[in-house]
Every structure is written in C-alpha cells, then in structure tokens.
Amino acid sequence: MAVGENNLRPHLIHFNRCKNVMLDGFQIRESPFWTIHLYMCDGGITRNLDVRAHGHNNDGIDLEMSRNFLVEDCTFDQGDDAVVIKAGRNRDAWRLNTPCENIVIRNCRILKGHTLLGIGSEMSGGIRNIYMHDCVAPQSVTRLFFLKTNHRRGGFIENIYMKNVQAKSVQNVFEIDTDVLYQWKDLVPTYEERITRIEGIYMEQVSCESADAVYELKGDARLPIRKVQLKNIRVDHVKKFGKKAAHVEQLTEKNVVFRLDQKQ
Known part of the structure; x- marks a missing residue:
C-alpha cells in the first residue's frame, strides 16, 4: 500500500466490481482499516459473521456504490x-454515477x-432504498442512526428505513448532519x-434505555431535509x-416518548 513511513492501512476484505458475493x-479480528468493503458490487449475501476490530477507522462492513445486498x-x-x-466522494463519485441501493440489514x-x-459521509453517487430491521445494540453505540454529508458531496439520500431496533446506551438516537x-x-x-438532497427518512419501533438526546437534525438552509417520520420511539432516560x-420540512412524529433527567 505504501513505502517508507507512509504506513497506509489496507482494507482486510475488499471486493471490487464483483457479482453474487x-x-x-x-x-474476523482486528483488521488494519475497514474490515469488509464491498465496492461497486452487484448482488450478494453477508451472514453469520463475527467481526471485532477496535483500531482506527475500524468499520465493520462498508457497502459502497453496491446494490442488491x-x-x-x-x-x-x-x-x-x-x-x-x-457511495463515493465528490468528483470521482459524480463521474462513476453509481448509487448504493437496495440493501437490507436484519x-x-x-x-x-x-x-x-x-x-x-462519502455518498456523492447517491444512496437509496436501505432497510435495517430487527437489530440490537445491547451495550453501547455513539449514534444509533446517523446520516452525514457536507456541502462538497452532492448526491442524494432517500428512502432510508430503520425499524424494530433495541439499544441500551447511546449519545444520539437519531442524527442528520449536513456539515461533516x-x-x-x-x-x-x-x-x-x-x-445533498435528503428526503424520505423513516425510524419506527425503536427503544433505548439511555441517551444524551433523542434526535438532532441539522439540515442545510439551501436545500432543507424533507419527509422525516418518527413513530413509536421510546427512550427511558435522556441526559x-x-x-x-x-432546516427540516415535513418532520412528523407519532408516539415519541422520553423522560428528560430532572437535573437538566
């Protein structure tokens, strides 16, 4: 990957433009960088994996400009x-023009x-039709559901669903940040x-024992976030x-319940 003192860290498992993976x-234990990277792949299943990596930039699985997984x-x-x-970064992803789409995580x-x-935050080729359901975080994660972009990325994020998720401790249950x-x-x-155009984000049937915040949505005034729906969200303790x-339009809530700690 590099010579001398550059010390670039490779992905552990990397599939590039493959089909039916x-x-x-x-x-997997302690990869040097991203653990599993599926890049511009079409069709596949990832199941029954046990992944642990606690170094720097140790993502679990990254699906990038891939579809039907x-x-x-x-x-x-x-x-x-x-x-x-x-879905790629800036000009390179605009050139490839390949959305990441049709992915189920369960x-x-x-x-x-x-x-x-x-x-x-690399999503310049566009991301759509993502569905996560029936997952658990029994210990702690920083954010349960996080959409991130910035004014250099372009692209779009649409039709993203999270349903039936249980967590113990988090900072933010749901966050969108357009300046990362x-x-x-x-x-x-x-x-x-x-x-980046962000539209059609759905979160339903989510429970969490404790959080710093339920949600924080930071849209861009030039192109506000649209159509965010939160339904049946419960947080026992909010710190x-x-x-x-x-800068959010058409934000709807139904049965979003939480208890703010009294000391606040």
Missing part, C-alpha cells in the same frame, strides 16, 4: 461505525461502534459546492436534550 460463517445474523464490535452505506448484534447504521468535514474542513479548500431540528 457470498460471505458466510467466519470470524442482504446483511443478516452478524455480530459487529467496532472501533468506528458498524454497518455503513457509502437480525444483527452491534456490541460497540460509533454508529449502528451510518449513511455517508472532519479534518478536511481546513486542510482542503472547497473546489466545487454541491448540496441532555430531547429534540432539535433546523
């Missing part, structure tokens, strides 16, 4: 995001991770500005705040 019934009955214990949907256990389900640039914010200038939303 089957990953079934094995264990099922991820089921897996356990993820990660130092970064657990299940991640991506019956998985996420022991630790920065997110249970992360969308982005990490270290690149000051290192690299903005050469071309494109705003910081319940709900914040900026």
Whole structure:
C-alpha cells in the first residue's frame, strides 16, 4: 500500500466490481482499516459473521456504490461505525454515477461502534432504498442512526428505513448532519459546492434505555431535509436534550416518548 513511513492501512476484505458475493460463517479480528468493503458490487449475501476490530477507522462492513445486498445474523464490535452505506466522494463519485441501493440489514448484534447504521459521509453517487430491521445494540453505540454529508458531496439520500431496533446506551438516537468535514474542513479548500438532497427518512419501533438526546437534525438552509417520520420511539432516560431540528420540512412524529433527567 505504501513505502517508507507512509504506513497506509489496507482494507482486510475488499471486493471490487464483483457479482453474487457470498460471505458466510467466519470470524474476523482486528483488521488494519475497514474490515469488509464491498465496492461497486452487484448482488450478494453477508451472514453469520463475527467481526471485532477496535483500531482506527475500524468499520465493520462498508457497502459502497453496491446494490442488491442482504446483511443478516452478524455480530459487529467496532472501533468506528458498524454497518455503513457509502457511495463515493465528490468528483470521482459524480463521474462513476453509481448509487448504493437496495440493501437490507436484519437480525444483527452491534456490541460497540460509533454508529449502528451510518449513511455517508462519502455518498456523492447517491444512496437509496436501505432497510435495517430487527437489530440490537445491547451495550453501547455513539449514534444509533446517523446520516452525514457536507456541502462538497452532492448526491442524494432517500428512502432510508430503520425499524424494530433495541439499544441500551447511546449519545444520539437519531442524527442528520449536513456539515461533516472532519479534518478536511481546513486542510482542503472547497473546489466545487454541491448540496445533498435528503428526503424520505423513516425510524419506527425503536427503544433505548439511555441517551444524551433523542434526535438532532441539522439540515442545510439551501436545500432543507424533507419527509422525516418518527413513530413509536421510546427512550427511558435522556441526559441532555430531547429534540432539535433546523432546516427540516415535513418532520412528523407519532408516539415519541422520553423522560428528560430532572437535573437538566
């Protein structure tokens, strides 16, 4: 991957432009970077995996510009995001013009991770038709459901569903952030500005024992987030705040229940 002192860390398992991929019934420990990366693949099943990696950037599984995948009955214990949907970065992804789409994640256990389900932040080719259901986070994750982009990404995020999920401890149950640039914010200038369209985000039947916040939605005023629906969400203890939303249109709630700690 590199010479001298660059020390670039490779993905452990990387499929590039493959079809009909089957990953079934094995264990992975301490990959050097992303653990499983499915890049521009068409069709596949990932099941019965036991994945643990707690180094830097140790995502569990990254599906990038791939389509028609099922991820089921897996356990993820990660130092970064657990299940991640991506679609390339900026100009390179605009050139490839390949959305990540039609992916189901079900019956998985996420022991630790920065997110249970992360969308982005590399998503310039577009992400749509993602459905996570019947998953659990019995210990702790930072964010349960996190959509992230910035003003350089462009692309779109649409038709994303999370249903029937139980968690113990999280910071934010649900978050959308349209200004995630990490270290690149000051290192690299903005050469071309494109705003991400975010529309049709659904969260239903989710319970959590404790959280810092129920949701925080930070849209972009130039292209607000649209059609966000939250239904039957319960958080037993909220430590910081319940709900914040900026630049969001058609935000609907039904039976969103939480108890804010009295000391707040």
